[in-house]
Amino acid sequence: xxxxxxxxxxxxxxxxxxxxxxxxxxxxxxxxxxxxxxxxxxxxxxxxxxxxxxxxxxxxxxxxxxxxxxxxxxxxxxxxxxxxxxxxxxxxxxxxxxxxxxxxxxxxxxxxxxxxxxxxxxxxxxxxxxxxxxxxxxxxxxxxxxxxxxxxxxxxxxxxxxxxxxxxxxxxxxxxxxxxxxxxxxxxxxxxxxxxxxxxxxxxxxxxxxxxxxxxxxxxxxxxxxxxxxxxxxxxxxxxxxxxxxxxxxxxxxxxxxxxxxxxxxxxxxxxxxxxxxxxxxxxxxxxxxxxxxxxxxxxxxxxxxxxxxxxxxxxxxxxxxxxxxxxxxxxxxxxxxxxxxxxxxxxxxxxxxxxxxxxxxxxxxxxxxxxxxxxxxxxxxxxxxxxxxxxxxxxxxxxxx
Amino acid sequence: xxxxxxxxxxxxxxxxxxxxxxxxxxxxxxxxxxxxxxxxxxxxxxxxxxxxxxxxxxxxxxxxxxxxxxxxxxxxxxxxxxxxxxxxxxxxxxxxxxxxxxxxxxxxxxxxxxxxxxxxxxxxxxxxxxxxxxxxxxxxxxxxxxxxxxxxxxxxxxxxxxxxxxxxxxxxxxxxxxxxxxxxxxxxxxxxxxxxxxxxxxxxxxxxxxxxxxxxxxxxxxxxxxxxxxxxxxxxxxxxxxxxxxxxxxxxxxxxxxxxxxxxxxxxxxxxxxxxxxxxxxxxxxxxxxxxxxxxxxxxxxxxxxxxxxxxxxxxxxxxxxxxxxxxxxxxxxxxxxxxxxxxxxxxxxxxxxxxxxxxxxxxxxxxxxxxxxxxxxxxxxxxxxxxxxxxxxxxxxxxxx
Numbered sequence: 012x013x014x015x016x017x018x019x020x021x022x023x024x025x026x027x028x029x030x031x032x033x034x035x036x037x038x039x040x041x042x043x044x045x046x047x048x049x050x051x052x053x054x055x056x057x058x059x060x061x062x063x064x065x066x067x068x069x070x071x072x073x074x075x076x077x078x079x080x081x082x083x084x085x086x087x088x089x090x091x092x093x094x095x096x097x098x099x100x101x102x103x104x105x106x107x108x109x110x111x112x113x114x115x116x117x118x119x120x121x122x123x124x125x126x127x128x129x130x131x132x133x134x135x136x137x138x139x140x141x142x143x144x145x146x147x148x149x150x151x152x153x154x155x156x157x158x159x160x161x162x163x164x165x166x167x168x169x170x171x172x173x174x175x176x177x178x179x180x181x182x183x184x185x186x187x188x189x190x191x192x193x194x195x196x197x198x199x200x201x202x203x204x205x206x207x208x209x210x211x212x213x214x215x216x217x218x219x220x221x222x223x224x225x226x227x228x229x230x231x232x233x234x235x236x237x238x239x240x241x242x243x244x245x246x247x248x249x250x251x252x253x254x255x256x257x258x259x260x261x262x263x264x265x266x267x268x269x270x271x272x273x274x275x276x277x278x279x280x281x282x283x284x285x286x287x288x289x290x291x292x293x294x295x296x297x298x299x300x301x302x303x304x305x306x307x308x309x310x311x312x313x314x315x316x317x318x319x320x321x322x323x324x325x326x327x328x329x330x331x332x333x334x335x336x337x338x339x340x341x342x343x344x345x346x347x348x349x350x351x352x353x354x355x356x357x358x359x360x361x362x363x364x365x366x367x368x369x370x371x372x373x374x375x376x377x378x379x380x381x382x383x384x385x386x387x388x389x390x391x392x393x394x395x396x397x398x399x400x401x402x403x404x405x406x407x408x409x410x411x412x413x
Numbered sequence: 414x415x416x417x418x419x420x421x422x423x424x425x426x427x428x429x430x431x432x433x434x435x436x437x438x439x440x441x442x443x444x445x446x447x448x449x450x451x452x453x454x455x456x457x458x459x460x461x462x463x464x465x466x467x468x469x470x471x472x473x474x475x476x477x478x479x480x481x482x483x484x485x486x487x488x489x490x491x492x493x494x495x496x497x498x499x500x501x502x503x504x505x506x507x508x509x510x511x512x513x514x515x516x517x518x519x520x521x522x523x524x525x526x527x528x529x530x531x532x533x534x535x536x537x538x539x540x541x542x543x544x545x546x547x548x549x550x551x552x553x554x555x556x557x558x559x560x561x562x563x564x565x566x567x568x569x570x571x572x573x574x575x576x577x578x579x580x581x582x583x584x585x586x587x588x589x590x591x592x593x594x595x596x597x598x599x600x601x602x603x604x605x606x607x608x609x610x611x612x613x614x615x616x617x618x619x620x621x622x623x624x625x626x627x628x629x630x631x632x633x634x635x636x637x638x639x640x641x642x643x644x645x646x647x648x649x650x651x652x653x654x655x656x657x658x659x660x661x662x663x664x665x666x667x668x669x670x671x672x673x674x675x676x677x678x679x680x681x682x683x684x685x686x687x688x689x690x691x692x693x694x695x696x697x698x699x700x701x702x703x704x705x706x707x708x709x710x711x712x713x714x715x716x717x718x719x720x721x722x723x724x725x726x727x728x729x730x731x732x733x734x735x736x737x738x739x740x741x742x743x744x745x746x747x748x749x750x751x752x753x754x755x756x757x758x759x760x761x762x763x764x765x766x767x768x769x770x771x772x773x774x775x776x777x778x779x780x781x782x783x784x785x786x787x788x789x790x791x792x793x794x795x796x797x798x799x800x801x802x803x804x805x806x807x808x809x810x811x812x813x814x815x
Binding site for chain 2: 033043077239
């Protein structure tokens with residue numbers, strides 16, 4: 012048909028969206044019935060429909076924008092349920108967790124690659140990829156389990172913000188080493204800006220927004236407060252990328268700054284969940300779609316991928332767990348496992364390494380494998396660790412919605 | 414910063430989204446205060462930030478996908494508030510309105526262009542562009558005024574569905590004439606499929622979904638019924654494009670089929686409104702961003718643009734109004750004005766003409782001008798026509814949210 016032919020591109024995009032959403036939710040339902048986390052099902056759906064298996068959908072500029080919208084609003088939603096005071100209370104623990112969770116994986120990843128015979132710069136890049144935490148995955152699981160308010164959840168969220176800032180600095184140093192020279196002034200400026208941005212939003216943003224709420228609600232435009240929140244979320248995500256941290260950190264801080272002002276606003280929470288229910292599946296399937304299985308026909312590459320993945324899992328458990336050990340073994344384990352997923356952040360680091368010509372296709376495949384597998388392993392472990400903590404009403408709730 | 418540089422494309426997209434949303438809502442607020450429809454403000458925001466004025470954002474593959482998501486969910490929302498029975502009751506009127514609203518603009522547009530000295534094929538294309546109704550704009554205004562249930566609103570919605578099917582057939586005939594030969598079989602197949610699709614969803618889809626609702630709600634996946642609705646909305650939009658009608662017709666029918674099953678489901682309505690509040694501004698600003706003002710430096714082109722626009726306005730008033738005249742003058746005027754906006758549908762027809770090499774850049778600009786101006790003029794007129802009909806509680810409600 013003429014009209015259909017003319018809008019072929021639009022139809023193609025619509026088809027991709029439909030396949031991603033339907034496959035994600037089909038797998039989510041299946042995993043729920045097997046009492047496994049829905050997140051894992053949705054990432055596996057991405058692997059199945061992606062280029063590695065069925066080849067129905069490939070990652071593109073458009074799927075990555077939709078995935079970005081998904082993870083931005085996911086972190087915004089998590090921020091909405093996180094009051095700044097709750098994070099301050101665990102600030103010191105979160106800092107220690109974040110620092111150890113950066114240093115241990117970085118050194119271990121570097122050492123592994125050097126022992127494997129990799130170049131200095133390759134080893135540094137793999138170490139850096141092990142640093143990044145994909146808090147979106149953990150946040151989704153914690154939120155589905157209804158334990159976002161638990162002390163270990165708050166430590167994970169606080170540590171993830173600090174981790175992102177530190178990870179960014181490590182990446183800046185490593186990438187400028189790869190490029191030839193380190194610009195210390197630029198790195199110092201960025202870290203100062205990132206800290207100031209976070210502190211300003213947490214200390215000043217929240218009280219100001221809480222006081223502004225009645226005024227915003229008096230605006231004439233429909234759904235005024237919700238619309239203002241959306242603008243704030245996108246604006247702060249954008250500001251975060253200009254400063255140099257990830258957009259999701261801005262979205263999380265926007266949500267946190269709005270947490271008190273929106274506490275009893277069920278309509279706003281429902282409206283935000285409408286966006287996340289539609290877009291988070293694009294984020295999760297996109298992670299799975301990135302996986303490239305064909306390079307693993309070489310057994311040496313597969314061995315390295317497994318070694319790197321084991322290092323990635325153990326170093327966060329050991330590093331972050333050690334930082335939270337004063338809370339007892341179970342909570343330390345919750346924190347360590349919660350910081351495990353590398354997800355899209357690890358993938359971004361690998362892409363930067365590839366674009367700088369520092370790592371090759373096979374090492375890129377290794378890092379992708381590590382990013383996807385750590386992301387698949389953490390959710391079931393988290394579910395078990397949190398389920399055993401709350402065997403009461405939360406336990407049964409868990410099997411239904413987690 | 415290295416990381417920022419690496420994700421420059423992502424930052425650019427985020428910047429565009431932020432500008433589109435913030436500008437749209439700023440203008441919407443301004444227009445509300447001037448007691449003008451917010452829709453008009455949001456389209457004007459698109460003209461201002463677009464290439465014609467400030468050049469901050471340009472239409473791209475990504476903005477057009479977001480706009481498409483916006484208009485799909487807008488029509489889905491409208492469908493949710495439209496029970497099939499309500500449309501059947503006005504079916505005959507809607508059919509007459511749609512047919513007259515296709516024939517009168519087509520003939521008048523063709524005659525105007527022939528009188529102006531245009532080629533036969535050019536004249537047919539301009540006539541076809543005058544046929545298309547952009548029901549999204551009208552639906553947004555009617556919904557904001559809270560009059561979606563009025564008889565004239567139902568006639569407009571019913572006529573818009575029929576209009577889209579007829580418009581498609583006209584476009585198919587004209588485009589195949591431009592290409593050299595008319596494939597009658599293909600055209601007959603498409604029209605039969607489009608009719609069957611609509612009838613099936615309205616008669617069979619709605620009762621089936623209403624009966625399935627308790628089962629869907631028992632699924633394990635979070636927000637099961639909402640998620641199923643999203644999948645249905647995207648799936649039927651896609652099915653509509655395969656059949657050859659616009660995706661929004663599929664979305665509208667999906668919403669209509671769900672209308673009874675979701676009647677008292679406030680959470681689902683809030684969740685859907687979360688998506689539309691975020692994405693409809695991308696649809697509205699995208700229409701404004703398409704406008705090209707530079708070709709109007711030629712006074713002859715400007716004259717033609719004004720003549721075509723006047724023809725576009727008058728022919729829908731006369732054609733559609735005549736079809737609804739048995740309801741009285743006011744309701745006839747409401748229907749006529751409600752069918753005026755050509756919006757994105759007129760723009761798509763113009764793009765097809767351009768891609769077939771049938772119309773040139775200047776005539777393309779003329780059609781764009783007509784599409785945008787008809788879209789800007791209808792909402793304030795509609796607001797007046799519906800406000801005078803309901804001077805009571807609806808009247809005061811109107812000045813707040815319309």
